[in-house]
Amino acid sequence: MKRTGLSAAVLILMLGSAAEAATQKNLGRFESWSVWTYDDGERKGCFIYANPSAAFPRAADHGLVSFFVRSTTREDVRSEASLQFGYDQSAKAEGRAVIGGENFQLLTEGKAAWLSRPREDELLAAMRSGAKMTVSTVSKRGSQTRYEFSLKGVSDAMRVLRRHCP
Numbered sequence: 572m573k574r575t576g577l578s579a580a581v582l583i584l585m586l587g588s589a590a591e592a593a594t595q596k597n598l599g600r601f602e603s604w605s606v607w608t609y610d611d612g613e614r615k616g617c618f619i620y621a622n623p624s625a626a627f628p629r630a631a632d633h634g635l636v637s638f639f640v641r642s643t644t645r646e647d648v649r650s651e652a653s654l655q656f657g658y659d660q661s662a663k664a665e666g667r668a669v670i671g672g673e674n675f676q677l678l679t680e681g682k683a684a685w686l687s688r689p690r691e692d693e694l695l696a697a698m699r700s701g702a703k704m705t706v707s708t709v710s711k712r713g714s715q716t717r718y719e720f721s722l723k724g725v726s727d728a729m730r731v732l733r734r735h736c737p
Contacts, residue, residue, distance in 0.1 A: 598731050602724025606731045617642045617736035619728040623706075623718035631714065634658055638706070638720050640695065640729070642736040652694055653685035654706060660684060664709035670697040670722070677708070684708060699726045 598606040603621045618641040626633045634657010641651045659681055660666070666677030666684045675694050677684040684706075686694055698704060704720045 598735060599728075600724075601727040601731070603721040604724045604728035606728050606735075608735055615736075617732045619725070619732050621720050621725070624721045625719040627717040628714070631716065632657075633716065633718075636718055638704070638718075640698075640732070642732050650691050650695060651685065651688075652691055653683060654708075656682045656684070656708070658682065659711040661709040661711050661713065666706060666708035668694065669705045669707075670694075670701040670703070673697050677706070679708060695729070698722055699729065 593609055593611040595607060595609045598608060598617075600606075603624065604619050605621070606617065606619050608617045609615070618639050620637045620639045622635075622637050626636065635655070636657060637655050639651075639653050639655065641653070642649060654666075654677070660679035660683070662680070664679065666679050668675040668677055668686070673693075675686055675690055675697075677686055699722075701722045704722055706718045706720065708716050710716055
C-alpha cells in the first residue's frame with residue numbers, strides 16, 4: 572500500500588516558498604504539537620505535527636523527522652497518521668509505534684512510514700490518552716533508530732484540527 576497524499580503538506584511545511592503556490596496558516600502550537608491548514612489549489616486540509624523530543628542513536632544524523640496526523644475535506648481520507656524521515660527506510664523492515672504498551676505496526680517506504688488505515692482510530696485514541704509515543708524503524712543502511720514523541724498538547728491540537736477540518 573502506498574500513500575502519497577501527505578507529500579503536499581510536508582512540502583508546504585518544509586519548503587514554505589511561494590513557488591509551492593499554496594496557502595498555509597499556522598493555527599497554533601499546543602505544547603509539542605502544531606496545527607496547520609493548507610490549500611494547494613487541489614486540496615484543502617489540516618494537519619498536526621510534532622518533532623521527536625529524543626532520537627536514538629544520539630550520534631546519528633537523523634535529519635528532519637516529524638510525526639503527522641492529516642485531516643482533509645475529501646471523503647476518502649478523514650485522518651492519516653504518518654512519519655517523515657530525513658533518510659530512507661529499509662524496504663525489508665516495518666516500523667513500530669508504541670503508546671502505553673500498545674503496539675502499532677508501521678509500513679515504510681522511502682523516507683516515510685504510516686499506519687494501516689484500520690488502526691488509525693485506535694492510534695489517535697491512544698495518542699490522546701498517552702504521555703509518550705516511541706517509534707522504532709530500521710534505516711536503509713540497517714541502523715536501528717528510535718524516536719520519542721511527547722504527546723503533551725496532542726488532544727488540544729486534535730480538537731483544533733477537527734474544528735477546522737471536520
